[in-house]
Amino acid sequence: MPRITIQPFALTMSLDLRNLADKLRRYRQQFDATLPQVAESTGIPVEAMAALERGELSPSGDQILILADYYKCDFKFFISNDRLAPFEQTENLFRRFGDDLSAPDRWSIQEFLFLCENESFLAEELGRVPRDAFEFTKRGKFYKRHADEAAKALRTFLGYKSHEIPADIFHDFRRIGIHIFRRHLENSNISGIFIKHPTAGKCVLVNYSEDVYRQRFTATHEVGHSILDDKEDFVVSFKRWNREDLVEIRANAFAGHFLVPAAALAKIDSASLTPDSIVDFADRLRVNTDTLVFALKREGILTEVAARSFMGLRIPKGSKIDPELPPTLSARGRQTKHDLLRRGISTHYAQLCFDAYRQGVVSLGRLAEMMLGTEKELWEIGKLFGWSHEHES
Template sequence: MAIDLQKLGSKLAQYRGQLEQSVSEVASSTGIDANRLAAIEAGQAGPTGDEILILADHYRCDFKFFISNEQVAPFQQTETLYRAHSAAFTKEDRRAIQEFLYLCETEDFLLRELGRTTKEFSYSPTGYYFKGNGETAAARLRTVLGYDDRTVPRNVYADFRSVGVHVFRRKLGNSSISGLFIMHPVAGKCALVNCSEDIYRQRFSAAHEMAHAIFDSEQGASVSFERPDASDMLEVRANRFASCFLMPPAFLARLPAPVQWADSDAQRWANELRVSCVALAIALREAKLIDETTYRRISSLRVPHDAKIDPELPESLNATQHRRKAHLLELGLSNFYVDLCFEGFSTGVISIGRLAEALLCSHGELAEIASLYGQTLHGH
């Protein structure tokens, strides 16, 4: 089937528009002449095979999308976000979101090609009991994951991936954005957690986006802010889900009387639950276990940064490894995703060139990343 040049040009122009890039900026980045790019976008010229690959790499998408008249991309979903919250997304954030979607699609491809399966989980809300549905869904998901009321989830990212949600932590410039959810037309449910936030806040944000994946996937896309509108019941439900998933009411009911806690007790329990003191205080108030004075006192506390535990940055790393892995994590490269990419490479699912693209790096950087994650490039 011949490539429809008008459709191809429209796709390229739409990508460029969402990233807020000029033709000259794309030309500078890709090495393709600006006049030629303009002609391709106008449907007046057909790109060469190499130009298709270069542009696909620049826009972080599957090159097949450009040469297929059927394949789709999450334009509608991202357009919804940008139209509703245009001021919230910087140019750099739009680029980060595009790379996040590319990682989701790559992860989905590798999971299917490697025959990985996920647990089944779905929940149908009843009535308009937003908080109640959030609480019930959290309890049911914990059961599916094998948790009892006393168990504190240690790696929520792995938990949510295990039920088919693509979860990536990615640094965004706008610190008021906690995360976002996108229903990708190919990859399905995708959640981005802003890696600029506090470690424990990221856990809560991941659970919050999991709620959107459960309840709100038909909306296509949503963005969650650090201080949401209190009248937005979808956000209220997502927060209640996150709170009950991380801090089950039955767990809280067994705690020693919180009104008698010293500050160190509150900090210790927050750290045990892997949540902020603010999140713990809200959950205790919701459970009617503390008064307003105790709520304000616990909310004002902070778990010391060096006491916090990140499951994807273990203490076994030395300082150099920790710094390097933290940087890669900010780009979205989780241990799970990196291991998946190397497994795809070692089994012949992807080439070494595709491996470098999937890891957002050059060929020269592959050996360093392989060493950092205990992988090998030998024999390929």
């Protein structure tokens, strides 16, 4: 359950100071932060932070809340004498991919998981948890068969016709209980991450620095991991990957079958294909041209040689419509929503947050915290989601 803001609170239990010191030190090391950096961001003096990390100082309740807010974690993590799985999970993730994750990207992932925990909590409180979970059981050991069957099963579950093209896959995947967020990552070689969170469940992060059609593919690819590799705690997907990696091949195949089903290609005559028609058809399918070309080769419509001749074609950037940035938005509204998405705040998530505030589930301060901003920033953001604030004294 996400951290609940308490103002102020007193520690009523004895803390294992060595355990707390270990948590604080390991958290700081996860993010390559120095003691002066933590002190400057939290307002806790460097000397006090150093003493806390040595286990020589008992923190106040306010300090616990401040540190939990800084590290975007549940404050109970610090005051309990138990180790919580989410912390161990990110520590293992950062250790394994340390060379590929800059300090800003580590913070982005931590905030992404914070958003997932919040979304899970709010959906439960507001009675909006998806009731019909999608389930799929792999048969045999043929990975591409897994991908094909899982994609067909999910399309059927979502109610798509065999030839129908998904319009808003982010909405579709939230319908089956996946927490999916887009967020700018500094390392552009990372396309997406799947994390099986111990409390929030299946979580998918998509690199928002990519174009929207690539984001659609990445989101579907990571959902493929969540369905077909659900025994893993996390999977990090890179643009440049080992071409012999069967797990990545399977997730790619899943995305291809889901976004470009065979029935959508059934009437295509290979002799009529030109660079212009490939670009036009890919745009109508809402995929980049290489995804379409691979699908055409998959279905035997293009030979290997013909497929290579069509690789690398580009769809005009202006024709790609993001479902969360519709043309009906004003220029200012579009920029605000773009900035929110860049930070990980989806329309779905923001609406949950504002609805929770309207219904008294969270306080104004907690709302600002969940939106990764300040109370002052909420007034402008709220207008985009049909929320007008009347200040309550």
